[in-house]
Each structure stands twice: as C-alpha cells, then as structure tokens.
Amino acid sequence: MAVFQRGPYWHYEFQMNGQRYRGPCGKGVKSETRARQVESIKRAEAVQRGTPPRLRKAPLLKEAAKEFLTEIDARTAAGTMDEDTKRHYHNGWKQIADTDIIHMRVDRITTGDGASLKFRGGPWSQRAAQQVLSRILNWLAERGVIAAAPRIKRTRAHGREARITEQMQDALLAHMDPDVRDVFLIMLDCGMRPEEVLRMRWEDVHWERDQYFNPYGKTAESRRFVPMPDRMRDLLLNRKDNGSAWVFPSRDVDPKIRARAKDMFAAGKSVRYVSMALDLSWPAAKRIKEGRAGKADDTHRVTVAKQWESAREASGVDSRVVLYCARHEFATTFLEHGGDLATLKKILGHTSISTTEKYLHPGIAGAKELLNRRNKRGLRLVEKRA
Known part of the structure; x- marks a missing residue:
C-alpha cells in the first residue's frame, strides 16, 4: 500500500495482480490515516470488480519467458507456427534478456518500465524486442497470471530510405x-x-x-x-x-566442419555456441547434434x-x-x-x-520538369501583362 501527499491533497497508489490503481483521495482527506482508509476502500472495490489479490507471488519475467518460449517451440514442432515466427520470438527475447527487466515480477511491470528499456541495434531491432515483450505479457494475461498486460509502446521504425542506383x-x-x-x-x-x-x-x-x-x-x-x-x-x-x-x-556441410561440430557437442557445447563458432546456421547445427543426415537447411541463406x-x-x-x-x-x-x-x-x-x-522512395527528379512547365506558363502571363 502507498499513499502520498502532493500539495495540499492526498493520493493513493497500489498494484493488484498486475494492474495499477491510483488517484486522489478527495478534498476532505486531511491526514495520512484517512488517506490509508480511502486506499483500503479502493482496494476492496477492485476486489469486487473481479480483481482478487493473488495468494502466490507472480513469476519473474525470465521464468515466465522460459515457459512462453517452450510453448513456441512446441507449436513450431506441431506445425501450427512457422520457423520464421519462432525465430522472431527467440531473437526478440535475446534482446530483452540483456536488460534488468527480466528480474522483475511480471505483475510489477508497467508501461513506464517498458518505455525506459534500451535495446541493442537499430529501430527495427528495438521494435521487434518490444513486440516480443508485449506478446509475453499478453500471453500471461490470457492465462490469468496477471490481471491485465501493460501497454508497451513501440519504437517508430522508418522505412529503408537507401536507393540502389x-x-x-x-x-x-x-x-x-x-x-x-x-x-x-x-x-x-x-x-x-x-x-x-x-x-x-x-x-x-x-x-x-x-x-x-x-x-x-x-x-x-x-x-x-x-x-x-x-x-x-x-x-x-x-x-x-x-x-x-x-x-x-x-549445400552439404563440409565433412571437416561436421566432425568439429560433433566434437563440440560431445564436449557439452550448445547449438548456439557451435553455430556461431563454426559459422553454421542454427538448423544446420541442430541437425548435426541430432545426428540427422541430408542437406543443411538455411546454410545457403547464411x-x-x-x-x-x-x-x-x-x-x-x-x-x-x-x-x-x-x-x-x-x-x-x-x-x-x-x-x-x-x-x-x-x-x-x-x-x-x-x-x-x-516501400516507396519517390524521387524529386521529375519535379523539375513539372515546375519548369508551370513557370513557363507563368512567364507567358507576365509577358502579356507587360
């Protein structure tokens, strides 16, 4: 519970199951004791509206994200989600994992917390991380872990302006x-x-x-x-x-690289470590770890x-x-x-x-001819007046 005074007036503020409640206690409230009574009344009203306080602590964001990504992997394996979407969620979480918000309990995360985050990369990478954070919080709200997901504002990403002349x-x-x-x-x-x-x-x-x-x-x-x-x-x-x-x-993975990858997996290295160390795509490294033969998916993309x-x-x-x-x-x-x-x-x-x-990058080269035609017409009008 929290009450505070701003000028001559008292205000209350509290969180319940991921939802934030705050407001003025009223002009007639002149003491902290009375302000706390008002806060208790507001809390009771929130309970009556169907937002009961949780008996168990909400999980940390990093704990909830682990369950979320496990479900994403399961849906991809079942064929209900494509690999690109799965990759989007995993890459977005890698960005989020570098911030301190992962140590917060999910019912304490607010819109302000999301707005204060700084991610690596350009605006498109930041926007992707914000989308993943928003999806995780909405996923938790859908399962009743939090009452409502805070709104995570997205970085405005402008289109690619570079032309290839x-x-x-x-x-x-x-x-x-x-x-x-x-x-x-x-x-x-x-x-x-x-x-x-x-x-x-x-x-x-x-x-x-x-x-x-x-x-x-x-x-x-x-x-x-x-x-x-x-x-x-x-x-x-x-x-x-x-x-x-x-x-x-x-193309098939080079036999020497395949042998080195197997040695690394035998030494306990992860798929991510092997793919980065040997310049392999994630699917190719995973296939080697699982002992599957055949083409190395996505290697040509890399x-x-x-x-x-x-x-x-x-x-x-x-x-x-x-x-x-x-x-x-x-x-x-x-x-x-x-x-x-x-x-x-x-x-x-x-x-x-x-x-x-x-997607369009209209140039201004054609504007010159248009303006010249307009100005010639204006010049003729000036000559007639003269």
Missing part, C-alpha cells in the same frame, strides 16, 4: 559471387523477398506465361504470381540444369548474406544498403516507369495498400 548496382555486381548475384537480380526484377527467392522451385516457374508463382507466405496475398522479365528468364535458364528441384539448392556483405564492402557501397533494399528499389522503379499502386501491391504480396506505400 545504377552505379551502385554495377559496383556491387562486379564483386558478387554467382549465388548472391542471381538473388540480387531476381529481387530487382520481380520484387520478391530474399527468403522467397532462396526457396524457389522449378515446378513453380511458368515458362509459357513468363511468371513465377510463390507458394509461401502467411496470407493469401503472399502466395502470388510475379512477373518474369527477360533478364530473370535468362538467369533462370542458366541455372536450370543444376540437378535439383530447387533453383538455389542447399552464405548469401555473407557474400552480400563482402561485395558491399569491396565495392564501397554504404553499409545502410542491405539486400532487402533491392525489393524497395524494384517498387520505386516500377512506379517511376508508369506502374500503378494496385498492381504493385499484388506483385509485392501486401494485404494493405498502405503497406505498399511505405
């Missing part, structure tokens, strides 16, 4: 390995996401229609046809005889990401230009050359047109 494209292509070069060009030609390009299958290429069908995605809009321009068609034809059902097949970073560094392109910017560049050039938002929305696989608008 033709000069940048030439510089990058001059230093690219074949895999990342083809991924980059396909993204520039049809606006697919990097993970969608890396999961392309030959059976989804419609040569007769010059289109590719992307069968993946959480929404119906994500599962869509995209155009296949001549450059993309020629690129795919050059890769066609790769002996695999995949356009970008995964390889392409590193190839992109190497090419960008060698070409001297700004570090803010990431591979995903190729998708944004496609959207911008599509509109600059006469495309419309409705068609672009379908190609990008967006549910809402407002999402499509965020």
